Amino acid sequence: MAKKILIVEDELKLVDVLKDYLYLAGFETASLFNGTEVASWVKDNGPSLVLLDLMLPGRDGIDICKEIRTFSNVPIIMMTARIDEVDRLLGLELGADDYICKPFSPREVVARVKAVLRRMGDELTTQAAGLMLDESRYRATLAEHELCLTAVEFKLLQFLAAKPGRIYSRQQLMEQIYLDRRVVSSRTIDSHIKKLRKKIAGANPDTEFIHSVYGAGYKFEAA
Structure with missing residues (x-):
């Protein structure tokens, strides 16, 4: 990108x-x-x-x-x-x-x-409770704990975090994450979001960055 x-x-x-x-x-x-x-x-x-x-x-x-x-x-x-x-x-x-x-x-x-x-260092650093995304190494840390994200999970978190508060539909997220336009189910995004939330909670149980918006999609927002 x-x-x-x-x-x-x-x-x-x-x-x-x-x-x-x-x-x-x-x-x-x-x-x-x-x-x-x-x-x-x-x-x-x-x-x-x-x-x-x-x-x-x-x-x-x-x-x-x-x-x-x-x-x-x-x-x-x-x-x-x-x-x-x-x-x-x-x-x-x-x-x-x-x-x-x-x-x-x-x-x-x-x-x-x-x-x-x-x-x-090609970093995207947010002010969201210690979250740091290093694009050059696809490395994500929260409160100094590495999240160990897959490449797809990193891209998804980075894209959402770039515009806090903005709501993206599953289709919009798929178009950003899968640039080769492969055919995947919209529920694939739900699966990635679930894994992201689990890894974020593992680093800090009191932190929730990715929020569901009923009937619309997802957004990134720090508490």
Whole structure:
């Protein structure tokens, strides 16, 4: 599954160039031009990394970075034409993972994106009571206990955890887990969910992340 990069930038030509270079590097992209939309978009869509301009219509990039850090550890690279050292330190202290100054080469941006993702170890780390998912090794831990998931179980948990609160039908989950479109029963998902719940309870009996929604499907939500 290609990693999705959110580009938050109000220079439309620059956005188009960055999209092209990131696409050629194997990434999916999305873009926003107004600062007021960013935090809610990140909550709803769970990008792999955010390229965040400092000066935006509606809201300052530093304020956006600060809010995102209240609910997400998504990597953030800040982009700006302001090279003042105070701004640079302030941006990093508020939780930015890197900083790139304009004008820059699109190739440099792609290299920075890859470097930050590599440094993060390709991990999806949630704030849900100690759950950590390491995509590079298909390793899941809860409260420092390894869950010993199968590849399918890991993909299922990772997909649900990427968008807490969002409800997915069994069909939607099958399409994400079985990319080869093999024919399986919708009840196969129920079986995987049952095993996941058992392994999570084994690591922490008081924790339940995966919830059934009657007549709709499943969602991930921390207590």
